Amino acid sequence: MRAYRVAYDGRPFHGFQRQPDVSTVADALLDALVELDLLAAGGDGPTRPTPPGYAAAGRTDAGVSALAQTVAFEAPDWLSPRALNAHLPESVRAWAVADAPDAFHATHDAVRRAYVYHLHAPAADPDRARTAAARLSGSHDFHNLTPDETGTRRDLDCRVESGRTLRVRVAADGFPRQLVRRLVAVVRAFAAGECDDDRLDRLLSATAVDGPEGVAPAPPAALLLARVDYPELSFTPNETAVADVRQLFRERRRRGLASAGVADSALDDLG
Template sequence: MPRYALQVEYDGAPFHGWQRQNDFPSVAGAIEDALAKLEKGAHKIAAAGRTDKGVHALGQIAHCDMVRDWTPFRLSEALNYHLKPNPVSIVNCAVVPDTFHARFGALERRYLFRILPRRAPVTHLRGFVWQIKQEMDLDAMRNAAKVLVGRHDFTTFRSTICQSASPVKTVDKIGIEAVETDYGTEIHFDVRARSFLHNQVRSFVGTLERVGCGSMTAEDVQAALDARDRAACGPVCPPHGLYLAQVTYPEPLFD
């Protein structure tokens, strides 16, 4: 039974997250339904990250098992045909060993968060950036972000419904850059770790946004981290600015 790795891109707005649900649309459900049109029967796919309701992806990685030997090109084309009109796309497809697992084999996950500081309402980017109405101090945010890099107990930045066995995680990087676009200067957060707690990235960005706007300092972020108390966290930012951008494995999956 051949196994295939899929690079999946999607707009998370119409979905109640990645994970299949009985009563609500999900990204996994859309792909599994498309697979069932290619080979009858129940299909189950696994993914590198179970993104929440409204979160987007540029480089989600999933794997599926098929009965037939499909060429990667034919499988991706057939899936994209049957995924219509869902805003989900199979960008890459490759045959992988049956020992490959999209979730457990990942070495690093990279999330992108986009903020657009501007007064005028967002039109073309609505649902794809978090708009705030004041300028942000990038240097202050970068300085505060250093507090969160490394191995820490991230209880403060963890959802109360998080199911992870431990709040201790290692954050490899939090990069913050200004990116010029046709719609204004966006602030991009590049957050990398092997794995994350539930709502951890959105909690980071919500807290750092408060630093950028002058309501908190790097010392406040350190105190919040040390408190190990969810109440010490800044606001959890909305999901629509967040993207699962890339997942890294020991070997490249696609040519």
């Protein structure tokens, strides 16, 4: 069994997990294994064959990016990150590998996952954002902030750092669907004065808060799966592959700055 750290720009994909008739990160990885003659072709979405022991650390949503997504399966020793990258799109890069026990499971054996959300909210008060993050930290039943009906009680750490954007860092042993992005939406609303203490208490209470009073998730493109911890694994980075990951995100930054420049020019010309 081998485990691979995988980074990707999630914007071109409909999430990580295999789905019928749409492009996903998992499909890109499985396509690479087919091209490497390590996997039989066939099937679509969830019906696609996977290697023995195949599992991933998490199912990132459509548009969400990752630095430390972790995928494990039975793989030959020669399958290095560079060998895998030779058959992956440039938006997906494997960059480190670890030998894992035969019984290793990339989903269940992760003890900690950490996400970072870059929140552009000029009207937000950073101190109020940090207050909301502190209130959301600890052990709560987050049933009002996820569409999942089970696994909603989590003990998490939520912090806010100031900078060009507000960086909302959230860590826990696991996350139900959309929880991180809905937490970010709550932080933004509280920091902008659109959510008061009573509403925050209701969201964390046993009372159901849904419909018009529910919380919609923040947009996905600003979210990054930054870290996944496995105490029993020791990953070996490949320097060339790490350089490729740096280039991937440098190019994303360059394109983002160029796009912002277009918007700035249009706004300037409109006075």
